[in-house]
Amino acid sequence: MPKENQAKKATNSNLRKANKEKNDEFYTQLPDIERELFHYKEHFKGKTIFCNCDDPEESNFFRYFALNFEKLGLTKVITTHFEKDKSSYKLELEHDLNDDGRINELDRFKTPFKQNGDFRSPESIEILKSCDIVVTNPPFSLFREYVAQLIEYDKKFVIIGSLNAITYKEIFSLIKENKLWIGYGFLGGNAYFKTPATKEFASGVYSEETGLVKFRNVTWFTNLEIQKRHEEMTLFRKYHESEYLKYDNHEAINVDKIKDIPDDFDGVMGVPITFLDKYNPNQFELLGIMNTGEENKGIRYENTPHGRPIINGVEKYLRILIKRRNKGQKYENRA
Numbered sequence: 001m002p003k004e005n006q007a008k009k010a011t012n013s014n015l016r017k018a019n020k021e022k023n024d025e026f027y028t029q030l031p032d033i034e035r036e037l038f039h040y041k042e043h044f045k046g047k048t049i050f051c052n053c054d055d056p057e058e059s060n061f062f063r064y065f066a067l068n069f070e071k072l073g074l075t076k077v078i079t080t081h082f083e084k085d086k087s088s089y090k091l092e093l094e095h096d097l098n099d100d101g102r103i104n105e106l107d108r109f110k111t112p113f114k115q116n117g118d119f120r121s122p123e124s125i126e127i128l129k130s131c132d133i134v135v136t137n138p139p140f141s142l143f144r145e146y147v148a149q150l151i152e153y154d155k156k157f158v159i160i161g162s163l164n165a166i167t168y169k170e171i172f173s174l175i176k177e178n179k180l181w182i183g184y185g186f187l188g189g190n191a192y193f194k195t196p197a198t199k200e201f202a203s204g205v206y207s208e209e210t211g212l213v214k215f216r217n218v219t220w221f222t223n224l225e226i227q228k229r230h231e232e233m234t235l236f237r238k239y240h241e242s243e244y245l246k247y248d249n250h251e252a253i254n255v256d257k258i259k260d261i262p263d264d265f266d267g268v269m270g271v272p273i274t275f276l277d278k279y280n281p282n283q284f285e286l287l288g289i290m291n292t293g294e295e296n297k298g299i300r301y302e303n304t305p306h307g308r309p310i311i312n313g314v315e316k317y318l319r320i321l322i323k324r325r326n327k328g329q330k331y332e333n334r335a
């Protein structure tokens with residue numbers, strides 16, 4: 001296997017391992033937070049921000065909002081700390097407590113919790129109800145539940161999660177319904193997190209020198225408007241029947257690379273899941289996903305080894321089904 005693929009495999013398996021072993025201690029670096037949140041500045045003005053999966057003493061999310069409290073025109077920042085078996089606390093930043101003429105980290109104040117700071121605990125949910133925007137890197141192992149709670153309480157959010165989450169039927173449905181989309185992402189698609197769990201990783205993935213572990217398959221998810229989502233992909237290829245094979249088990253053509261999506265094809269196309277990183281709902285309609293590996297009514301094929309699309313009897317990788325929108329046709333905007 002080429003070296004590059006080996007590295008990819010190792011970094012992806014980190015995520016599976018983290019999920020399986022429920023190692024959720026991966027701390028996001030300040031430059032990564034700055035690079036992503038730069039695109040959301042206008043949304044933060046006058047808002048209360050809640051970081052509900054953050055050890056405030058460690059969290060660069062809290063640090064980012066404390067450093068930029070005045071510049072962003074924030075109203076309040078609240079972070080909560082999670083403890084497995086004991087009560088915890090919240091940390092807030094709102095006023096110039098020390099009267100030095102500025103609101104920054106020095107003005108934070110701590111309030112003990114009766115509960116353990118679990119994002120599902122009643123104390124944490126009370127804060128969730130009162131906040132405007134949730135910004136954090138939640139535990140990878142609880143991502144579905146975490147997102148479900150944000151949707152239940154109708155919250156705006158910018159959060160980090162695994163790209164694989166796209167294939168969870170709940171998450172895919174939210175993307176399809178335009179209730180969640182992919183943010184700008186990590187530099188070069190590589191996310192480096194600080195972790196105290198150093199022994200678990202394959203060599204070359206964890207660096208003792210930096211104390212960072214590399215994940216390739218992680219990105220930002222949001223439901224805040226960003227420019228990226230309105231940029232149209234420039235497509236160069238034209239459709240030729242001989243170059244775009246049809247699936248044996250679905251009325252659609254197969255496209256293996258995003259850059260090869262034909263500009264002039266009006267039918268259904270199966271594309272890799274990385275398409276969602278470029279997805280502009282005014283340019284394409286999202287129709288479904290071909291096999292999620294779990295119950296996915298409608299587009300799962302019972303007579304194939306993995307329920308995936310087949311071409312000339314050979315099963316392909318998982319594909320997302322899309323269709324070009326007619327020029328001038330817009331997607332239904334959300335309320």
Ligand SMILES: C[S@@+](CC[C@H](N)C(=O)[O-])C[C@H]1O[C@@H](n2cnc3c(N)ncnc32)[C@H](O)[C@@H]1O
Nearest residue numbers: 024025026027028053054082118119137138139
């Ligand atoms: C991926 S880490 C990210 C930490 C921090 N948000 C950051 O990016 O630096 C997820 C954090 O969520 C915490 N956590 C785990 N389970 C939790 C729960 N049920 N409720 C709240 N936080 C939890 C973990 O202790 C861990 O610190």
